Amino acid sequence: MFIRNLFFLLCLLTSITVWGQSIQDTIPCGLTDIAELMIEKNPLIQRQRYRIFQAQANRQTATSQFDYRLTSELSFGRTESNLFSQDPRAESTNGLLETNDYVFTSGVERTFRTGLRTGVFMDYSRVANNYPFDIYGESRAPFLSENFTTLRMSLAQPLIRGRGVQYATARETANKTRVEASRLDLTFVSSIELLGMVRSYWNYLSTYKRLQIFRENESRVRQVLEITQELVNADRKARNELLQIQADLIDKERQTIAASQLLYDARQNLGRAIGLDVEESTFLGVPYHAFPQTETSGFKEGLELGRFIELAKRYRADLMSLVKAKEALEIDFKAAQNDMKPQLDLTGSLSYGGTDFGNEARRLITPLGTVPGRNVQALVGLRFQFPVNNNAAKANLLRTQTFLSDQEVIIDNEIRNIELNISIALNDVNNSVIKLEKAYQTLQFSQEVFDAEQIKFQNGLTTLLNLILFQERLTFSQLDYLNAQQEFALAIVNLRNETGTLIKVGDESSWTDLQTFYTLPEVD
Numbered sequence: 217m218f219i220r221n222l223f224f225l226l227c228l229l230t231s232i233t234v235w236g237q238s239i240q241d242t243i244p245c246g247l248t249d250i251a252e253l254m255i256e257k258n259p260l261i262q263r264q265r266y267r268i269f270q271a272q273a274n275r276q277t278a279t280s281q282f283d284y285r286l287t288s289e290l291s292f293g294r295t296e297s298n299l300f301s302q303d304p305r306a307e308s309t310n311g312l313l314e315t316n317d318y319v320f321t322s323g324v325e326r327t328f329r330t331g332l333r334t335g336v337f338m339d340y341s342r343v344a345n346n347y348p349f350d351i352y353g354e355s356r357a358p359f360l361s362e363n364f365t366t367l368r369m370s371l372a373q374p375l376i377r378g379r380g381v382q383y384a385t386a387r388e389t390a391n392k393t394r395v396e397a398s399r400l401d402l403t404f405v406s407s408i409e410l411l412g413m414v415r416s417y418w419n420y421l422s423t424y425k426r427l428q429i430f431r432e433n434e435s436r437v438r439q440v441l442e443i444t445q446e447l448v449n450a451d452r453k454a455r456n457e458l459l460q461i462q463a464d465l466i467d468k469e470r471q472t473i474a475a476s477q478l479l480y481d482a483r484q485n486l487g488r489a490i491g492l493d494v495e496e497s498t499f500l501g502v503p504y505h506a507f508p509q510t511e512t513s514g515f516k517e518g519l520e521l522g523r524f525i526e527l528a529k530r531y532r533a534d535l536m537s538l539v540k541a542k543e544a545l546e547i548d549f550k551a552a553q554n555d556m557k558p559q560l561d562l563t564g565s566l567s568y569g570g571t572d573f574g575n576e577a578r579r580l581i582t583p584l585g586t587v588p589g590r591n592v593q594a595l596v597g598l599r600f601q602f603p604v605n606n607n608a609a610k611a612n613l614l615r616t617q618t619f620l621s622d623q624e625v626i627i628d629n630e631i632r633n634i635e636l637n638i639s640i641a642l643n644d645v646n647n648s649v650i651k652l653e654k655a656y657q658t659l660q661f662s663q664e665v666f667d668a669e670q671i672k673f674q675n676g677l678t679t680l681l682n683l684i685l686f687q688e689r690l691t692f693s694q695l696d697y698l699n700a701q702q703e704f705a706l707a708i709v710n711l712r713n714e715t716g717t718l719i720k721v722g723d724e725s726s727w728t729d730l731q732t733f734y735t736l737p738e739v740d
Contacts, residue, residue: 257491366569
């Protein structure tokens with residue numbers, strides 16, 4: 217007895233643990249809950265975020281042309297020259313002249329956004345050989361170094377091609393515009409994915425309620441079967457009528473099983489739209505946000521098509537993105553036109569340096585302070601370059617012009633499709649409201665007729681076939697009303713998406729604003 221009680225207790229604890237775990241793992245299935253989950257999980261939204269990073273990388277690459285560039289070079293060379301006997305240096309060097317060369321260069325360069333290119337450098341070289349006389353014929357120690365140090369600055373300012381901020385920064389500005397376009401693309405992709413998710417949610421809610429309708433229908437048939445059984449027992453109905461009801465009950469059980477399968481499919485498809493895997497989708501809970509109602513949706517007679525079209529032109533993220541892409545192409549086109557011009561640069565340089573003798577490390581600096589050997593040089597010039605055929609620039613100009621013209625066609629076509637889609641969506645809203653009202657009236661009448669027919673059947677005033685017929689009509693009316701509710705809900709989010717108000721640009725709260733899914737977009 218003790219062992220049996222212990223076993224029962226263990227089973228009870230296990231059941232409670234499993235039930236508690238299932239409750240804990242259930243994913244709340246309201247529109248706002250799954251919208252927040254979709255932001256994190258949806259793979260297409262994640263991929264679009266990566267495209268923003270790619271656009272930002274391209275912009276950073278374009279900006280790199282204005283980076284400071286540090287340059288440095290260090291080299292050492294040794295030369296051995298066998299001198300001719302007639303060379304006056306041969307006697308002092310035993311016919312072999314040995315020379316050591318050290319060269320060091322360091323500097324910084326930069327291109328400014330005005331097109332100006334400049335650089336500051338320091339050049340140092342040390343030359344030493346075994347010849348015991350300097351260039352003036354004075355005696356000195358072998359391998360006494362001759363040090364040359366120079367500070368120089370160079371400038372180059374474009375005067376025709378590439379002149380001005382507009383052309384010098386064209387690539388950077390165009391890529392900055394494309395980053396903005398990619399962010400708008402994220403909003404558009406998110407809106408499309410949110411639309412698909414909301415559609416899947418309404419379908420999930422519809423199939424959930426559909427299953428309830430079939431279960432209620434099955435329950436009604438069981439009730440009729442019980443009533444008929446009582447009438448047969450009282451000899452008020454023939455026993456063969458039971459067979460008809462039993463056959464009808466089996467058919468209703470089949471419909472319930474089919475509805476259960478549709479509910480499973482709808483749950484998995486909702487998980488797909490959110491970005492969940494198979495296992496995660498099975499934990500989606502019961503949908504608890506109901507269908508929208510006409511009274512609270514903001515619907516009214518005589519909604520004007522033109523106002524919704526103007527709303528779309530103001531808020532559609534994809535249209536904004538196409539316009540931004542056109543702006544980038546216009547920048548590219550102007551830059552390509554500028555590249556057709558010849559290159560004329562105003563150049564200048566200024567250098568200051570000196571010479572000093574000695575092997576000490578300080579000789580790197582001392583030439584700049586000595587008066588003997590000092591030299592100063594200033595240069596100003598013009599550098600002209602004219603490509604005769606200029607095929608590369610011509611091809612680039614033609615290519616960018618083609619892209620720009622094509623983009624204008626894309627924008628015009630997008631506006632045309634937006635206008636057509638909004639016309640269809642608004643018509644769907646109007647028709648769905650009418651169908652919803654008609655379906656509700658039909659449902660009310662069917663319910664009244666079935667209730668009356670059921671009373672008449674109990675009193676033997678009607679046939680079983682009439683009762684089954686009106687029961688089927690009631691079920692069809694319930695399903696029609698459910699479909700009308702789903703169509704109205706879909707019509708709202710479709711119109712929201714077409715007008716760009718399902719997710720507004722720069723408004724993250726619109727993701728989880730419940731009223732977005734229940735009300736029509738407001739027009740001025």
